[in-house]
Amino acid sequence: MQVLTSAKARSFAETLWGRGGTTAYRTNRRGAYYFSCSGHGGYVVGGGVLTEAERAEIDKYVKPELTAVAIVNETGKIRFFHNPVSTRRRVSRWYPHTDTIFNEYPIYFFEEDCDWSVLEKFTNIRAGGKNTDPAHIDKIFDTWCKHRA
Secondary structure (H helix, E strand, O other): OOOOOHHHHHHHHHHHHOOOOOEEEOEOOOOEEEEEOOOOEEEEEEHHHOOHHHHHHHOOOOOOEEEEEEEEOOOOOEEEEOOOOOOOOOHHHHOOOOOEEEEEEEEEEEEOOOOHHHHHHHOOOOEOOOOOOHHHHHHHHHHHHHHHO
């Protein structure tokens, strides 16, 4: 289930890494986003876009933030999506709706200093068209080794 949109991912990234001056970069997988925010940046990835094998490897190093998602039964429309890095809690406001299903949805955050290498090592997800650049493949390996040493 792919429920994370670019607008939601941007909101989460700005809450975590700073508002203002945010630049979004295209990635090669729908549901995976890369943002450079005022204070920091990195990937925001919905857990539903990763395969079970990818998640198993990534979970050894980076744990997802679980967030509440309220979905309307009949339409499948998302009524509410809680920001997993916000301290505000508004889920109870939607609770009275009997036509709503509540699910937990994993959101992964891979900061731009080191954690990005975890995502790129175990998946083919890349930002800015860096899929086949040999220098970038070497950078993944170097960052991975330095970060895990």
